[in-house]
Amino acid sequence: MFCEQCEQTASGQGCHQWGACGKSPEINAIQDLLVYCLRGLAEVRLRAKELNIPTREIDVFICESIFATMTNVNFNKKSFAEYIKQAIAHRENLKTKIQETNTSIQWSALANYQPDYTESLSLQGENASLKFITQSGSNVDIFSLKLTVIYGIKGVASYNFHAQELGEEDEKNYDFIAEALVALDNQDLTLNDWVNLALKVGEINLKTMELLDAGHTKTYGHPVPTTVPLNPRTGKAILVSGHDIRQLAEILKQTANTGITVYTHGELLPAHGYPLLKQQYSHFYGHYGTAWQNQTKDFAKFPGPVIVTTNCLMPPHENYEDKLFSIGPVGYPGMTHLDATTDGMPDFTSVIQKALSMPGFTEDGEPKQVMVGFARNTVLNVADTVVEAVKQGKIRHFFLVGGCDGAKPDRNYYTEFVEKVPEDCVVLTLACGKFRFFDREMGMIGEIPRLMDVGQCNDAYSAIQIAVGLAKAFNMGVNELPLSMILSWYEQKAVAVLLTLLYLGIQDIRLGPTLPAFISPNVFQLLSQKYNLQAIATPDEDLAACLG
Ligand code: FSO
Ligand code: SF4
Numbered sequence: 001m002f003c004e005q006c007e008q009t010a011s012g013q014g015c016h017q018w019g020a021c022g023k024s025p026e027i028n029a030i031q032d033l034l035v036y037c038l039r040g041l042a043e044v045r046l047r048a049k050e051l052n053i054p055t056r057e058i059d060v061f062i063c064e065s066i067f068a069t070m071t072n073v074n075f076n077k078k079s080f081a082e083y084i085k086q087a088i089a090h091r092e093n094l095k096t097k098i099q100e101t102n103t104s105i106q107w108s109a110l111a112n113y114q115p116d117y118t119e120s121l122s123l124q125g126e127n128a129s130l131k132f133i134t135q136s137g138s139n140v141d142i143f144s145l146k147l148t149v150i151y152g153i154k155g156v157a158s159y160n161f162h163a164q165e166l167g168e169e170d171e172k173n174y175d176f177i178a179e180a181l182v183a184l185d186n187q188d189l190t191l192n193d194w195v196n197l198a199l200k201v202g203e204i205n206l207k208t209m210e211l212l213d214a215g216h217t218k219t220y221g222h223p224v225p226t227t228v229p230l231n232p233r234t235g236k237a238i239l240v241s242g243h244d245i246r247q248l249a250e251i252l253k254q255t256a257n258t259g260i261t262v263y264t265h266g267e268l269l270p271a272h273g274y275p276l277l278k279q280q281y282s283h284f285y286g287h288y289g290t291a292w293q294n295q296t297k298d299f300a301k302f303p304g305p306v307i308v309t310t311n312c313l314m315p316p317h318e319n320y321e322d323k324l325f326s327i328g329p330v331g332y333p334g335m336t337h338l339d340a341t342t343d344g345m346p347d348f349t350s351v352i353q354k355a356l357s358m359p360g361f362t363e364d365g366e367p368k369q370v371m372v373g374f375a376r377n378t379v380l381n382v383a384d385t386v387v388e389a390v391k392q393g394k395i396r397h398f399f400l401v402g403g404c405d406g407a408k409p410d411r412n413y414y415t416e417f418v419e420k421v422p423e424d425c426v427v428l429t430l431a432c433g434k435f436r437f438f439d440r441e442m443g444m445i446g447e448i449p450r451l452m453d454v455g456q457c458n459d460a461y462s463a464i465q466i467a468v469g470l471a472k473a474f475n476m477g478v479n480e481l482p483l484s485m486i487l488s489w490y491e492q493k494a495v496a497v498l499l500t501l502l503y504l505g506i507q508d509i510r511l512g513p514t515l516p517a518f519i520s521p522n523v524f525q526l527l528s529q530k531y532n533l534q535a536i537a538t539p540d541e542d543l544a545a546c547l548g
Helices: 025-050 056-068 077-101 121-127 130-135 140-165 171-183 191-220 245-255 266-273 275-280 292-301 349-357 376-381 383-391 409-420 432-436 457-474 492-503 521-531 539-547
Strands: 226-229 237-241 261-264 284-287 306-308 324-327 336-338 369-372 397-403 425-430 451-455 483-488 510-512
Touching: 025 056, 025 077, 025 121, 025 171, 056 077, 056 140, 056 171, 077 121, 140 171, 140 191, 140 245, 140 492, 140 521, 171 191, 191 245, 191 275, 191 457, 191 492, 226 266, 226 284, 237 245, 237 266, 237 292, 237 349, 245 261, 245 266, 245 275, 245 349, 261 266, 266 275, 266 284, 266 292, 266 369, 266 451, 324 349, 336 349, 369 451, 376 383, 376 451, 376 457, 383 457, 397 409, 397 432, 397 457, 397 539, 409 432, 409 483, 409 510, 409 539, 425 432, 425 457, 451 457, 457 492, 483 492, 483 539
Parallel strands: 237 261, 237 306, 261 284, 306 324, 324 336, 397 425, 397 483, 425 451, 483 510
Antiparallel strands: 226 369
């Protein structure tokens, strides 16, 4: 087994015996086999595109199936066997269409690969392992960059999957995903070419996050400051976890008038800031639980069913697995998966029945709340006030403390960092890393809250727009703003976001809690020379350096 795609990889050296996330060597190998098959499909898809053969269905399939290989998304061998069959079927279909116009094409071994379905797909996956394929003929730094590209592409694919659900697509993004998958087999690329390709992943991810932002804001309005109850209210309940706001909207639609209250979990907290969702559904009420790594406790306690729409899913405990439902790319053996019906959305009747059969909350909890909705529109609407506060010395510095959470104790750095941020500084946050401090009372500086939740990890786009907007208002470059980025990473969406920030030339990012295992010392040195990317130190040292 070889996997080092996430931050919790064993001893920072890669998971070789068993995944720290709970992924078995068998699942890891079948995921690698899927990626191998997708690389062959990508080659054929690029040829089809040249011949103007429509590929949209295949592009969406590629995004969904890569999404399923991300950390904490899908642990189900059956799902991967099905994705592999579909990948080969799509590839052969496309080849037939291509053959109608061009009979002389020679396909690579990858594009001709045929799995043996009578034998173990996991065993075949071991031979097709990512490490075996990508390491051949390259040095350790090129291997490091190839991993950076494939892991970044996983993040990009997942965001494109979300964007297309909301009707936002750009064929150029799909083209690039296929090109990057094909490039993994190209032995002629130099180290520099690979650096450029990694940065291109960041560029395409920026475009992808922009599409997703457009999908959310056009469909549900621009987020507005909104109070979200953290205490439950009496009655039957459904919890929705993950990132997928389109699916959450569908669940709200199908549960309307059932008397069931819908709660968000994890990265769906910012969904409360979208005004059209809130106005339309009075049973869209509050948020339950904190970050993904606490779900075994949170899901067990929740007195209703839980729908997992995306990462981060942990292997469920017996005491609650029967009330868990997965949709889209998510899966776990034995867990009920709700497939999309003909209109493209799952039928949530079984979840509603489950909720009605479960106790729900028997009393209202002690009132507690947080604020969300400080996305680009809200913040940039008060840009003048912010600029004035900075000029008058009321605001000294901004910190973007965001990214992922995780179980490791060294992630306490982020809690401590925010606690130590001086009174005259403002903290912007996004993604699930916020759960380390999201319910702190941090007060206001004049009319500006000292803690502002920009949104989900993909709302890094919104944070970038805020930084660009403030830089414009101050008439300076983003790197000259009194702004420091203190980022925490965990999985491949965060890799894609980091590559976007580097593509934009953002300097001085502090990254933790540990550096990616897949970044070789030479590649890290290159990034630190060019962007001053650095590992987090202690909160005191980093605060002093940022404010110095
Ligand atoms: Fe967190 Fe998980 Fe959103 Fe990630 S819930 S860790 S970067 O999947 O995507 O922030
Ligand atoms: Fe290990 Fe992370 Fe890979 Fe899971 S996803 S096997 S924890 S590196």
